[in-house]
Amino acid sequence: MKQSNFSSLGLSPFICEQIEKKGFETPTPIQAEVIPLLLENKLDIVGQAQTGTGKTAAFGLPIIQNIDENSKSVQALILAPTRELAVQVAEEIKSFTTEKRLSIVPIYGGQSIDLQMKQLRRGADIVVGTPGRIQDHLKRRTLHLDHLKYMVLDEADEMLNMGFIDDVENILKHTNEDKRMLLFSATMPSKILSLTKRFMREHKVVAVKSEQLTTNLIEQLYYTVSSRDKIETLSRIINIGESFYGVVFCRTRRDVDNVTSKLTELGCNAEGLHGDISQARREKILRLFKNKKITILVATDVAARGIDVNNLTHVINYALPEDPQVYVHRIGRTGRAGNKGIAISLVTPSERRKIKMFERVANAPINQGQPPEIKDIITAKKGRIKVDIKTILSSQTYDKFLPTAQELLENETPEHVLAALLKFSFKDDLDEKKYKRIEKVSSERHSDGNDRRGNDRRGYDNDDKTRLFFARGKSNGMHHPKKIVEFFAQKASMRPRDIQDVTIRDNFSFLTVPTDDAETILQHFKGDSHNKPLVTRAKQGR
Numbered sequence: 001m002k003q004s005n006f007s008s009l010g011l012s013p014f015i016c017e018q019i020e021k022k023g024f025e026t027p028t029p030i031q032a033e034v035i036p037l038l039l040e041n042k043l044d045i046v047g048q049a050q051t052g053t054g055k056t057a058a059f060g061l062p063i064i065q066n067i068d069e070n071s072k073s074v075q076a077l078i079l080a081p082t083r084e085l086a087v088q089v090a091e092e093i094k095s096f097t098t099e100k101r102l103s104i105v106p107i108y109g110g111q112s113i114d115l116q117m118k119q120l121r122r123g124a125d126i127v128v129g130t131p132g133r134i135q136d137h138l139k140r141r142t143l144h145l146d147h148l149k150y151m152v153l154d155e156a157d158e159m160l161n162m163g164f165i166d167d168v169e170n171i172l173k174h175t176n177e178d179k180r181m182l183l184f185s186a187t188m189p190s191k192i193l194s195l196t197k198r199f200m201r202e203h204k205v206v207a208v209k210s211e212q213l214t215t216n217l218i219e220q221l222y223y224t225v226s227s228r229d230k231i232e233t234l235s236r237i238i239n240i241g242e243s244f245y246g247v248v249f250c251r252t253r254r255d256v257d258n259v260t261s262k263l264t265e266l267g268c269n270a271e272g273l274h275g276d277i278s279q280a281r282r283e284k285i286l287r288l289f290k291n292k293k294i295t296i297l298v299a300t301d302v303a304a305r306g307i308d309v310n311n312l313t314h315v316i317n318y319a320l321p322e323d324p325q326v327y328v329h330r331i332g333r334t335g336r337a338g339n340k341g342i343a344i345s346l347v348t349p350s351e352r353r354k355i356k357m358f359e360r361v362a363n364a365p366i367n368q369g370q371p372p373e374i375k376d377i378i379t380a381k382k383g384r385i386k387v388d389i390k391t392i393l394s395s396q397t398y399d400k401f402l403p404t405a406q407e408l409l410e411n412e413t414p415e416h417v418l419a420a421l422l423k424f425s426f427k428d429d430l431d432e433k434k435y436k437r438i439e440k441v442s443s444e445r446h447s448d449g450n451d452r453r454g455n456d457r458r459g460y461d462n463d464d465k466t467r468l469f470f471a472r473g474k475s476n477g478m479h480h481p482k483k484i485v486e487f488f489a490q491k492a493s494m495r496p497r498d499i500q501d502v503t504i505r506d507n508f509s510f511l512t513v514p515t516d517d518a519e520t521i522l523q524h525f526k527g528d529s530h531n532k533p534l535v536t537r538a539k540q541g542r
Contacts, residue, residue, distance in 0.1 A: 009035040012065055014099045019061075021283055022095060028054035031061075033206045038062035038182070044203035046196055047184040053208060053329070055154065055184050056302075060093040063150050067125060069100045073147035076126040077175070079168060081158040083108040083130060083490040084252070088275040088302045089154065090128040095279040102126060107143075109133045110490040117142045131159065131167035132486060138174055145171070148179040156185040156192050162489075162496045163482040165191055172199050186323070218335035220362070221369040222345040222355055225438065227515040230318060230346050231262050232436045233371045237316065237344060238268055238296065240372040240380050246314030247307065248298045249321070249330050252493050254520050259318060260298045270296035273303040301326060310337040317345035319516065320354055322497065324361035331362070344369070348515075350465070374435045381429060385422070466518035467501075467538035470509040484509055492521045510538055 006027055007016045027035070030049040037045055039062050049055055059078075067075040078093075080086040090106035097104065105119045107129035113136065120127075120142050127134075127143065137143035145151075151172070153159070159168055172195075181200050185192055196203065225233050238244045250256045253274035260272035271285045271294045282303075288294040290309055297307070301321065312334040321327050327345075334341025345366070347355065359366050392398060408417045472478050478487070481502035489496045494517055501512040513521065518537075525535040 006031075006035075010039045011035065011061055015061055015065060015096060018096045018099075019057075022279070022286075024057070028058075029208045030054055030206065031058045033208065034058040035062055037204060037206070038180075039065065041066060041180065044181040044200045045183070046188075046200070046203055046205045047182070048188060048205065048207040049184065049186065053325075056089050056092045057096075059150075059152055059154075059182050059184070060089070061096060063126065063152075064093065064096055064100060064102065067102070067149055069102055069125065071125065071147075072123055074124050074127050074143070074145060075148060076150040076152065077134070077145055077148055077171075078126065078128040078152040078154060079131055079134065079159070079171065080128060080154045081130065081162055081164065082493075082496065083110060084275075084493045085155065086128050086130055088300075090126075091275045092302070093126060093128070095282075104128065107133050107137065108490060109486070113137075130490070131164040131171060134171055135167055138171065145175045148175050151175055151179050151181045153181075153183045153185075153195075156183050156195070157187045157189060158496070160189060160191055162485060163480075165195075168195070169199075216364070217338070217340045218331055218364070219340070219342045220331065220345075220364060220366040221342065222347045222352075222366055223369055223371050224347050224349060224352065225371065227348055227519075229436075229438045230516075231259065232438055233346055234259070234316060234318060235263065235266050235268065236372040236374075236377055236435075236438075237314070238263075239377050241313065242380075242384065243295075244314055245292060245295045246297070246312050246316060247304060247330075247333060248296060248316040248318050249304065250298060250300060251319040251321075251495070251516075252520070253300060254493060255319060255516065256298050256300060256303075258520075263296060263298070268296055269294055270298055273297060273299040275300070275302060277303065301330070304330075304333075307333065309333070311339050312336070312341060314341065315343045317343070320345055320347060320351055322495070324354075324358050327358045328362050371438055374432050374437075377435065378430050378432065381426075385426065465512055466515045467510060467512050468518060468521065469536045469538045470511060471507075471532070471534050471536075473505045473507045473509050475506050478504055478509060480504075484511055488513070488521065492517065492524055494521075 005016075006019050006024070007013070009027060009032065011019075030047060030053045034045060034047055035058060037043060038059065047055065047058070063076050078086075078089055080089055086106050086108045090104050094104045102125040103119075103123055104126045105116070105124040105128070107116050107127055109130060109132055113133075116133075116137070117140070120137070134143065138145070153168065156168075159165065181203070183192070183196060183200070223233060234248065248259060248270075250259055253276055256272040256274045260270050263270040271289070273282060273285060277285070285294065285297070286307065289297050289307075297304075298318075299307075315331045315334045317327070317330065321330065331341075331343035334343060345355070355366050405417075470484065478484055481504065484502045484504065485496050485499045488494050488499055488511070494513070498514055498517060499511055501510070503510040521535055522533070522537070525533050
């Protein structure tokens with residue numbers, strides 16, 4: 001089913017106007033299939049689609065259009081596996097509801113339950129929550145689900161992987177039978193199929209084919225670098241080109257804020273987009289980006305949905321996605337409308353195994369490259385300075401500066417005056433000492449299939465994994481690895497799959513996370529002068 005625009009799907013003019021303001025121009029395949037079905041209000045739906053394909057708008061827009069703003073009951077419940085996703089879904093749906101006065105309440109662990117109870121008492125039309133916290137409210141009888149019009153399970157396979165399947169089934173037992181049920185999942189394991197048989201009425205399966213990269217206009221590269229050298233590598237990529245205009249993809253909103261801040265400190269024209277950005281701010285940033293007033297957009301996958309710009313020069317994967325289809329979707333934003341583009345991935349040594357998988361899905365080679373050298377950056381900057389000066393000379397727009405120039409030349413040679421002006425204008429821009437050295441990382445792949453970095457093993461960290469000590473254990477209610485995973489997924493906005501090797505003792509625990517996330521976690525749980533931090537680096541051998 002092909003649709004050229006959102007209005008042809010049956011959405012109201014106001015919602016279409018909101019979609020246009022957000023920067024969405026054409027519906028994705030899952031949106032083109034699901035939206036008309038939901039607007040008909042007849043069948044339950046099972047949607048099989050990868051992350052980053054626009055699922056939230058696919059179910060959110062019809063729900064907004066169909067529910068009653070004057071109802072005093074919860075009309076839609078959307079279950080999400082993590083706090084991060086729950087907040088993002090709630091924010092995205094809220095951004096479409098300016099005309100309708102709908103109350104959309106996110107409910108998740110880590111937020112004050114008293115605040116949530118207060119919001120629910122005021123009345124909620126749409127509740128977006130994680131299974132654990134929804135269960136808490138059901139037990140307290142502060143949430144009632146007997147008048148639902150829509151029940152949505154988002155990323156159902158992820159909820160299964162996190163051990164939430166029993167919670168989900170219990171929540172479904174608290175709902176009314178005549179609701180519409182929607183289930184979205186990237187894969188369809190047997191337990192998910194069992195859910196559909198037990199809790200769904202007549203339903204239609206909508207399976208969106210994996211997106212394939214068809215253009216040969218995209219040059220795909222990857223640089224093997226340590227996590228701590230990613231910012232320096234990114235800044236070099238930006239500075240080596242004549243006119244960088246691209247999107248930098250990060251995993252979390254914290255990464256977006258961190259990368260944007262550091263790029264801005266380095267003098268780059270960058271702005272960040274993630275789920276915490278207000279709708280008005282988002283619209284302004286997108287408008288400035290499309291008009292090239294901003295040339296670097298740092299974003300999460302969810303925040304970057306709907307960005308449709310044909311002349312991007314670069315897509316940078318600051319953090320690799322887990323899903324190869326998301327990789328294809330990301331890099332497809334460059335190399336459009338006959339323009340060539342470059343997609344560069346910053347890869348830690350143990351992530352190199354993903355590159356082969358991405359190559360198969362993209363059906364194109366991803367070649368290994370080397371980050372630009374400092375001397376190359378300086379040579380490029382010198383070249384741009386010469387071009388800029390020659391452009392000014394040819395334009396002859398410097399008349400008001402001629403008297404000052406003549407005064408300077410009375411006692412100095414032209415070469416010395418020009419050199420002094422260049423130093424005054426560009427300061428330390430051409431000084432090699434300004435640039436941080438990038439550590440050489442071995443990209444050799446050994447016969448055992450592992451990537452190694454020689455003898456550089458700092459403490460217990462390797463280049464992309466860090467072992468952490470967590471000062472909570474069984475005596476604190478952390479009886480199962482699932483509890484640890486859920487705690488850090490909610491508190492530190494992490495992907496549950498990135499939390500591995502959990503070991504639980506009576507009064508403490510250990511876990512392994514990506515080094516990038518470890519730095520964020522350690523900062524988040526940093527103690528003060530009176531208290532020890534809740535999380536620290538594990539000692540050698542743990």
